[in-house]
Amino acid sequence: MLKISLKLGLYIFSSIFLLETVSMLYLHNHVIQSRINQELESLKSRGNSHRDVLELSYSEGTLKHIGLMESHTDTDVVITNSTGDILQSSENINAEMKTILRKTLPQVPRKGLIIQSSWKDQPYIATVTPYNSDNEYEGYVYMFKNTGEVEELIAQLNKHFLFATVLLLFFMLIIIYFLSKALTRPLIGMKEATTKLSEGNFSVTVPIRSHDELGELAQSIQSLANELNYLKKERNEFLASISHELRTPLTYIKGYADIARRKDLDVSERTSYLEIIHDESQRLNKLLDELFNMAKMDMNTFTISKETVRLASFLETIHEKVLPAFQYKKMQLHLECKEDSSIDLDPARFEQIMLNLLDNALKYSNENTVTTIKAERLPGSINISIIDQGVGIPDEDVPHIFDRLYRVEKSRARNTGGFGLGLSIVKQLVEIQGGTISVRSKLNQGTCFTIIFKGDH
Template structure:
């Protein structure tokens, strides 16, 4: 069964139950109010006749009261204390006789209701006592045929049935309208999820409300956009990986074919074998970086943090890297204005710093200076690596942490980069609950800044 049919039936049944209970309660209340009003009216007329009799109890008065009631839809019977009928507006039938035979005890001055059952009895009735202080005592019985009440209630029932029919009609119209309004976005979202499941991410779901359905529509649209972006990124990633692997594999295959020639000298053969070895190292490095990223994506790599002194830690890395810089005609300088501590994984964080230093060395001209600067800003420790290299174009800055993105569109093999190093750096920094930012100007240089929270654990330093 369709969802909108289930929803419609659910609404219809729930509202039908509520309306039925409400209508039954209203009907019973109205009917009871009508009967109570008739009984009150009968009692009031009986008390009025009682007052007249007490003022003038004689034949004319009795006859006049009987004549009055014979012209209405009510009946009056006047009896003495013994129950003998003194006067009546009409003949005494069995229904009236049954009421007159009921015992009356402790009757109050204003009378009381004697018969209120309008469903099973022929009459409803009240009785009022009279006493004119001259020895004339008795009871004034006021009666009304239940046929009249039932006829009126029958007309009332007809009106209620018409009202119920109209309510059900408008209820159905309202439910159908609401279902169309409510289910239209749900159907659109169902169709959208079908398209997503087939790999079609060209989904457009306009958000027309600020309720839960609107939020769900917005979430599905966001999911579609993210999946579309991931699909595009995956395709570009695979294309880039294919490109990166194709070049060294082409070299390996080509030089291997050449190296198999029997006419080559040993010196030439060793030369080609060296190239093959370099290209295989190239492929190995690429696969290693891809493996690192895969482990990060699957949360398989571990971060084992410990408190380290920034000054000692960075100084150790500086000593390792300085000789490499000097060997290639570059200078490396370290500036640390304090002795602070941070919570990091020493092995992973050394990988971050060395990767950034390798980039600075790779893209800087000879005799340039690269500076490592460590400082404190509020409760954060900032580690900056600034070079005097060629810089990064402003249009490329937002994408430099994207996997396989390279500023060098020609993919020159002289630099040997794959566009994965900065992606790994960013992942590792974020794994340490830190952030990394970059500033760069063409021809001036680039500055990467890592921001970490300072640690205040004084008892667990590692030297």
Template sequence: MLNKLSWKVASIFFIFIVIVEVLLFSVLYTNLVSDQVDEVLDGLLARGNSHRDVLEKSFDDITLNHVALMETEAATDVIITNNEGEILSKSTAATDEITHLIKDNDYQNTRHIGRVIEEKWRSAPYIATLSPIVVEGEMMGHVYMFSPSDSVQQVVHELTRQFIIIGLFTVLLTIITLFILTRFLTLPLLHLKQTTERMSMGETNISLEMTKRKDELGELAVAIQTLARDLEHLKNERNDFLANIAHELRTPLTYIKGYADIASRSSLTSKDREHYLKIIKEESEQLTMLVKNLFALAKMDQNQFSILPEQVKLCDSLDKVINRLHPVFEEKEVRLELECPEEVEGWVDPERFQQVILNLLDNALKHSTAGGTIQVSSNKKEGRAVVKVRDEGSGIPSEELPFIFDRLYRVDKSRSRASGGSGLGLAIVKEIIRLHSGQISVESSLGNGTTFIIDLPGGENNG
């Protein structure tokens, strides 16, 4: 059974093709009918001119009777008149219609050539021609040729019958052809539709044979199969994301509940209770930061994360961040250096830019050891502002580098609390840089530290 698309495609093509066929058949039919009628009229006139030629050579009773006798065995009739319109010889009885035609056309033709005097084959009983008889320059009479209109109508009817048969055969052939073509075109589309319905129901492990085609349907099949793979990847990422969120939420909540139970014991000393309350506070802050980061990512996904860029001297912003973090770095005995030419400017949101640098420095500090150095530098490159944050930590394995900006991804698969962080910081950094029309990349190898490279719009009129 044809599907809806097949019906629509077939109907549109059928209507269009039938209109074209009707126009072509109409023109062809009209021309053929006209040619057939003209052929009959020309033949009748030629026969009359032939009789006229004989009579002009011998205009006597014997010849007149001979001409009339010849037409008695033919489908046509002849009537020969003198110059006064009197009938000299005839092959048929002069009916009222014939008499009327003779009276209307007698004496009117003074030319030496014949002509058609009646061509209304649809309504008149006869078609007729007139051929003047001229002997030595003197008009001697006229040869009237008559043919029943039925002969012309029979030719036209036969032609019409043939056209109807051919037309019906053409329509039938058109329907069959359209049926085959629409099925050939729409069956792959129907298969693709069924595949997308399976995808909408959650099935993403699909394989389409149409990907081997070298046409638009093949390209569409490739696109759908690629979409299915992307959906499978997104589904896996969503499941991992939910599992990671559950883990990240469960860990601080477990600590808070456990230490709250311990702190509530009456036998606990004040010093121990203060210690456990401090841990509860730290875990609460960790939980608060996690929720805050999740809300920030949600706003980014919904395009509700506001970025208000302006022309900023990056050295000033970097200096503010470093001054805020110096006590923390000194406590861990990690050196923090800034290398920034004063002329470096960027088209950034100052608050969001500082948030990016804070995240990167916090991440670098967590992976640095005492005595290490973290360097922040900036420079201009081809009208862009480039900021680098480099540490001397343990580095990141090369196989992990493509995933470090993924949400809740951490190189430390054990998720030990010593490594800190929730795995959202770098994801937020990447989104903020993207919203600035910038790019962030990372270079790292085990034992040689890590360098984050930020490329931002720089100079004037970049908004």
């Protein structure tokens, strides 16, 4: 497997390399071409100025003079008459020069003509300029330049180009090395973190180095790790509490069973012990039922079937159902539902929610207090509250009461027979129906649970 930093580096390298090669080649050709053009132009203008001198004063002396001038430069001159006879030359004429001189000339413009420009395969570049002195003396001024010099110049140029290319590539490699490392480092960090997560090690920290997409990804992985860590901790705590919850009734059952087995007990004593055993087994049964319910909800196998119900009559049935229990404890239960809205919910599950909340209100209130079921429609939502005047919940416990197996006072709940599961089930049931539940409470004054269903009903 090719490492990502190497891959990234290779991609950047090959694209820059390609770009560099193309632009270098272009630049190289362009520089050489313009250099050659320059040489040709200057050769031509040199020929032109010889022509000017010749036309000014054509004489044997001038011809000689021009030949002499060119014999001390890196260019050569050949002056011919109109029939091609050589009148003057600055150098001995060699074979290559002769072939150029023998070329039949087209109409040569006054400003001169390039007759040999290919410097690569020919030993000379050459231009020609016509002269005409007083319509008497006519002919051509040929200018030659040895391409050896041009080639030398170009070789020099190539050396510079090569050096620049190598230098550029070298720095590019260094930059790419660090760049790809810097770019891939956060990715590698995240990969390591997720590997650890998949191995079950949830206490990982992913450094968040930037505020871009990579930073966001790192942030998400970190939240995932935190969440998993929290879930693992919660599960362990939950299992510990569950086993504790199971053990307590079992200890009672075993203890009282041992006593009930004694021969010297009279019937009423034995019956009361058996009663306790019966109660405790029922408690166990209830606990297992609720746990089973909760497990079902966690697996999302819990199906809800929503129907449109008329809220007022629905709440009235519940009110009737629980009223005897409140009356038995000398408490009042009021129902306040002015308008008859319709609402989409799962009636069975919603009844379970209400019964749980009303059960709490009943359990955690004293005699002669009032509990109110209140339903009201607000713009955009329907709020259903259960308000009691009971013992209330201490502020520090409020954030936890929806946790599984959480009870404010362990001993108090034991007397009232609760497990601390009711509210966690309520919360899940409310949420799978698309609602939210919140609580406000004042110690010794009362508690208010509010369920909110958003939307226009």
